[in-house]
Amino acid sequence: MDVITAIHTRRSVRAYTDARVDAEAVRTMLAAAMTAPSAGNGQPWEFIIVDDAARMAKIPEIHPYAGMAPKAPLGILVCGNTAKEKYPGFWVQDCSAATENLLLAAVGSGLGAVWLGVYPVQDRVAAFAAFFELPEKVIPLSFVVIGHPKQEQQRQDRFDAAKTHLNAWQKGKFPQF
Amino acid sequence: MDVITAIHTRRSVRAYTDARVDAEAVRTMLAAAMTAPSAGNGQPWEFIIVDDAARMAKIPEIHPYAGMAPKAPLGILVCGNTAKEKYPGFWVQDCSAATENLLLAAVGSGLGAVWLGVYPVQDRVAAFAAFFELPEKVIPLSFVVIGHPKQEQQRQDRFDAAKTHLNAWQKGKFPQF
Numbered sequence: 540m541d542v543i544t545a546i547h548t549r550r551s552v553r554a555y556t557d558a559r560v561d562a563e564a565v566r567t568m569l570a571a572a573m574t575a576p577s578a579g580n581g582q583p584w585e586f587i588i589v590d591d592a593a594r595m596a597k598i599p600e601i602h603p604y605a606g607m608a609p610k611a612p613l614g615i616l617v618c619g620n621t622a623k624e625k626y627p628g629f630w631v632q633d634c635s636a637a638t639e640n641l642l643l644a645a646v647g648s649g650l651g652a653v654w655l656g657v658y659p660v661q662d663r664v665a666a667f668a669a670f671f672e673l674p675e676k677v678i679p680l681s682f683v684v685i686g687h688p689k690q691e692q693q694r695q696d697r698f699d700a701a702k703t704h705l706n707a708w709q710k711g712k713f714p715q716f
Numbered sequence: 717m718d719v720i721t722a723i724h725t726r727r728s729v730r731a732y733t734d735a736r737v738d739a740e741a742v743r744t745m746l747a748a749a750m751t752a753p754s755a756g757n758g759q760p761w762e763f764i765i766v767d768d769a770a771r772m773a774k775i776p777e778i779h780p781y782a783g784m785a786p787k788a789p790l791g792i793l794v795c796g797n798t799a800k801e802k803y804p805g806f807w808v809q810d811c812s813a814a815t816e817n818l819l820l821a822a823v824g825s826g827l828g829a830v831w832l833g834v835y836p837v838q839d840r841v842a843a844f845a846a847f848f849e850l851p852e853k854v855i856p857l858s859f860v861v862i863g864h865p866k867q868e869q870q871r872q873d874r875f876d877a878a879k880t881h882l883n884a885w886q887k888g889k890f891p892q893f
Contacts, residue, residue, distance in 0.1 A: 542824040545719035546748045546817050562892035570875035571723045575816065576831050584879060588890050591883045620879075628836040632857070635812030639752065640723050643820070647719040654753050659805045672885045680809070697759060698747035702797075704764045706771055708849045713765050715739035 545646045548692045552651025553607040555686025560613045564648040568685070571644035572617065577633035579625030584634050587671050589614035594670075601666035602655055602682060613685040615641065616667065619658075622676040631658065634680040641683055651688030654681050722823045725869045729828025730784040732863025737790045741825040745862070748821035749794065754810035756802030761811050764848050766791035771847075778843035779832055779859065790862040792818065793844065796835075799853040808835065811857040818860055828865030831858050 540548075569586055577583060589595055590613055598608035608614060617638045619630035638654055645652040657663045657679045667679035700716040717725075746763055754760060766772055767790055775785035785791060794815050796807035815831055822829040834840045834856045844856035877893040 540719050542717050542719040542722035542820050543744065543748065546821065547751055549751075549753070551753065562890070565890065566875065566893070567720065569880060570873050571720065573874045573876060573879065574724055574726075574872060576726070576728065576819065578833050582874060582876075582879075585881065586879060587881045587884065589883055590890075594883055626833065629833055631808050632812040632815075632833065632835075635809040636816040638809075639813040639816045642753065643719050644723065656755050656803065656806055656809065670884075671881075674885065677885070695751060696747050697750045698743065699750060699759075702750065702759075702762050703746060704762065704848075706766055706768045707764065707847075708851065708854070713739070713742065713767075716743070 540647050544694070545643050547694045547696060549642055549646045550692045551653040552688045552692065553653050554689040555611050555651065556689055558687040560650060560685055564650060567648055568615070568641045568644045572637040572641040575633065575636040575640045578629035581623055581625035581633065583620045583623035583630045584637050585618045585620050585677055587616040587618065589616065598682065601670055602663060605655055605684070607653065608684050611684045611686045615683045615685065616671060616679055617641070617681045617683065618673065619678045619680055620676060621678060631680065638681045638683060645685055649687070650685055651692065652683050652685040654683055657681055717824050722820050724871045724873060726819055726823045727869045728830040729865045729869065730830050731866040732788050732828065733866055735864040737827060737862060741827060744825055745792070745818045745821045749814040749818040752810065752813040752817045755806035758800055758802035758810065760797045760800040760807045761814050762795045762797050762854055764793040764795065766793065775859065778847055779840060782832055782861070784830065785861050788861045788863045792860045792862065793848060793856055794818070794858045794860065795850065796855045796857055797853060798855060808857065815858045815860060822862055826864070827862055828869065829860050829862040831860055834858055
């Protein structure tokens with residue numbers, strides 16, 4: 540699938556068929572995530588693959604918006620490993636770019652996914668860290684729930700010229716917008 | 717270009733030809749950025765398009781790694797608008813996903829780009845905010861320098877099985893890795 544189409548058809552998908560996610564797609568998504576840009580190319584990330592149905596069933600106990608998780612075949616917890624940061628303070632951006640790549644690779648693999656925010660909500664961070672037995676320097680950023688979507692996603696374009704500025708905040712608009 | 721190929725050929729591009737970036741590509745990149753996921757779909761972002769050569773020439777004065785900026789035809793400053801956040805604390809993640817979409821749309825448009833980190837380095841944040849006359853609640857996250865790349869980018873795959881974990885930190889590895 541074309542990259543621009545993938546970006547515009549990526550939606551938060553919360554309803555899945557019963558089909559499993561095959562191992563090749565899991566690798567494709569993780570390779571995409573790990574090829575994201577990162578500060579100083581530090582790649583300060585770790586990924587917990589969750590394919591155990593009993594564990595997926597418990598995710599709603601630690602995240603308030605995870606009602607879809609028990610019916611999903613797969614989850615991936617994206618974590619920052621602050622011990623691997625080259626430029627302190629950038630791990631959130633690095634792991635967010637990785638999460639977005641993961642979501643786009645899901646679309647490109649015919650899958651649907653939803654990004655559940657964990658960090659910086661402290662009780663969620665603590666609950667995910669405990670549930671997944673993370674070491675102290677590994678911080679959960681996002682939990683991505685993944686499956687085969689029940690419905691096809693419509694293309695959308697959220698371009699908004701009002702959010703663009705030319706050369707400085709007040710100077711004007713890009714003439715072609 | 718295929719989404720998976722775009723993800724794997726996106727590199728930090730710092731050498732550009734003299735060609736301008738056309739308006740259609742600018743819109744494509746900004747539409748991609750604005751279609752990124754965001755917490756509660758709050759879309760708390762703003763974009764400063766920089767096409768003024770005199771302003772691009774001054775970027776190295778406010779960023780230590782912006783030596784390529786004076787020779788680039790275009791820059792885009794990605795900012796968080798904290799007044800538009802639906803879930804406080806998530807704007808960095810939202811704007812990082814937007815930045816990654818922008819970079820991938822650049823690749824899909826035949827362009828090359830590099831993500832220069834601004835936030836959370838406080839002197840850079842202050843310098844960019846002053847230079848671009850940002851209001852108080854608008855915080856610069858990243859400055860993306862964009863042009864037509866002088867060289868073709870090689871595909872890379874940073875997949876690293878050592879950064880994967882199955883169902884919990886210590887439980888084991890995904891069997892197919």
